[in-house]
Amino acid sequence: MKKFFYRLFGFSLGPILGAVISFIQVPVLTYFLSVDEYGYAGAFQTLLLQLPNFIYIGIDQAYTREYHTSDDKRHLIQAALFIPMLVGLIIFAVFILFDGTISNYLFNSPDYTYIVWYSAIWILSAILERFILLSIRMEERAYEYSMYNLMLKIGVFALSMILIAIGMRDFRVIVYGLIFGQIVVDLYLFYKYRSLLNFKGFSVDKSLIRRMFWFGLPLMVATALQSALNSVDIMFLKQYSTVADQGVYSVGIRIAGVIGIIKTAFSSFWVPTAYRWYEEKKSMKHYKFISDAILLVLTFLFYCLLLFKKPVGWLVSTQDPGYLNVQYIFALLCFPHIMYTLSETTTLGIVFSRKTQYNIWVSVLTIIPSLLMNALLTPVWGYRGAALASTVAYIMFYLARTYFSSRTGFYFGQKLQLISIIIMTLAAILNAFDIAYIEWLTIGLGILTVLVQWPTIATSLDIRRQPDLWDFN
Template sequence: MTPRKIAAFAIGPIGGALLSLITLPIITWFFSQEDVGRMAMLQVTIGFSTLLFSLGLDQAYVREFHEVDDKPALLKRALLPGLSILFVTLLVLLSFGGTLAGWLFERPEWHLSLLIATVLLAAFISRFLSLVLRMNEQGLAFSMSQLLPKLVLLAIIAGYVLLGADTSLTNLVIANTAAFVFVCVVFAFNTRKEWIAGITATLDWQHLKLMLRFGLPLILGGVAYWGLTAIDKVFLRTLASFEELGVYSVAVSFAGAATILQSVFSTVWAPTVYKWASKGEGLENVHKVSRYILGLVVLVFCLAGLLSWIVTLFLPANYIAVQWILVACLGAPLLYTLSETTVVGIGISRRSSFAMLSALVAFAVNLVGNWLMIPRFGAAGAAVSTCISFWVFFVLRTEFSIYLWKPMPRLLLYGYSALTVAGASIFTLYGASIYPFMLAFWGLLLVAALFSFKAEVLEAVGFVAVRLRK
């Protein structure tokens, strides 16, 4: 993949993260805290239903794409089984009236259930159509399809405000539904040749069985990772309140800015490191990159700890707790990105079961952590539990990679990552009462990190200086 194509694919996640950073804070000014929390549950449900009903065939589609000649027929085999099961399931749930909305929102209203069903169908179809664009390396179309729904949601919210519309849960769900349907329509238009040809294609049952044999076992790992990233919201919905869930979802939204680093790095890193491995060289580069990312992770944690108060300038008064919760919420994207630099041994050795085991163990840790901490600390407990779980996830991926591949130095990796996780956890739980001490901690940690990564800092500064002169 050329740098130009990488940049085209990167526009989507970068722009999407930035627009999300704008959208949710705007929503907090016009919709109730409970309804913001209910939207978080909708997002969790979308992620889970897409993962579950895909039957692993989305990953089978990617695996088989370059192996088959009839791409439209492959799309039909991948999309049709899960779509059929999802459609029948939603019809059954809708026959019970507002049950679906009752489960998600504690508002058992049939029209809300219908909107939820529409979102789930649109998200599911979009998932598979997006793969067509990705596999055909249509990066710009893929990215624009990610950006446009965010813009549509912003436009609808702005329309509500300008027209003085009722800021009700129904209108908020309608806005989100419209955004998902819009992106589905855009994907359908951009891939129209593929899926139109797929409608009349013959369904090869034997090949479908092979795809299911490949894809179904991957669901367990996918559910484990989904649980690692989403179970905190489920526990908040069950053990706390929609208000706590609303505060938490806003903190996660701000922390989502760190997913820009995760998305861009993951896009570039995997192809690069496998290229090194194919040539039997580059191990020293893996160590070098892991040091750079570790230094960047520590820097972001420290700056967030020192400057998190800034977010309160953009939020209503009832979201003041976001400034404390935000720092622990950074753990998920930052530690995942760091683990991508150390997990390469699992990919190179093709022992994906170890990656699944890492996710399962971390998921179990998160289950226990949420169960113990949310009743006492609410949203703060959920943030800390997830942060610690991702540190466990990072350590396990690193150790399994070393076991399967080659050793790597990890004293700095574990030392600094443990310090940042411990600092973020204390800051989130008790920062309001010991704020001066936490400022001193983050300041000292920042100075120590700058000293430890002095060579990397000087090299990065020199690189930027050369680019600016050019």
């Protein structure tokens, strides 16, 4: 158990410290940038960060599946990079050829073509970064993986602060911070792992590339739909609401990212651990306890954020009162992180069985309610409607992942999860409006949610008393 927590802590360290930096960055940016400027930057961030997910074609996940079966790691990573880099170069060319059109769509002006060019370079850098980080992660070098992710956050934050210090006060602060803050740190990563990127003597391994491609293709379709899902809210807000609403929504996403610490840390740790457990044939009770335990941690963080929603609202609205409304939606925006993290413990049957085609159905069943809810709610409720649509879509994402995984034979009881999700959803919806005594209602619902999960606490105590019956190493 000690080794388990040691690795978990190692993978968590970077995301936790990185989240602290991001949390500090939010009020600083909202102090210097108007809500409209944040809206432009938020739309750019959302759309740009989704692009690499299309480009990987699922081969990044195929790479992790093949990792422990390959003896030549350099050959494996170069084979895995082959198709994504080709696609990345095509996207690069598209960005250069249609720079004015893309600039006009993102910033309502054709004058920012140079940002489109910078973004094209960022995309190629992001592809290389992704596979090198996967290599570090699959070797379970937890602290190194964490420290690199922390360096990324520091790079973005430091550059943003430098731009503010020299007098920049528009959306370019966030855009340049994202692009160049990451590229600078990536250059260090590429130098350190230049041996993996040394293509001297490289030959196209058609058999390996084909195997990874067919494993990843269904994942690519699913990921494309998933990326579209993550962009639907912003697209509807751009179409039916104001730039100010986009700004409030974007800040809400950043604040909800506090609970995303657990998602990032846990997912980074869990994937290599789960694959190893599968090879070691761990019993299902181990997977179930991890799922129950992560739910308890997420529940605690969720209600803590809710109870501090007003101070957070005051903090980000010191200069522009428009940001104050963020307090109403960041609880709803926590659900994508919560549902994704929980589903990581229940979806394992899909990857273990290599039936990745199920992920397509998961994404289809997720994006349909997102489109319907956004069409119904966003034109009427603005940022509230978009946030509620995101909540509903990700609850469906969790349910669909769990169901299709169960069809492969990987399943454990979800009673605690389902009841807790219902109560937490109710709490988030109530907190989306200005209701009297909302703090007391929130505390009551929080206590009820913890009581529902009392069996998890009891199991934890049992593990402590009888550690020989449990092996989490």
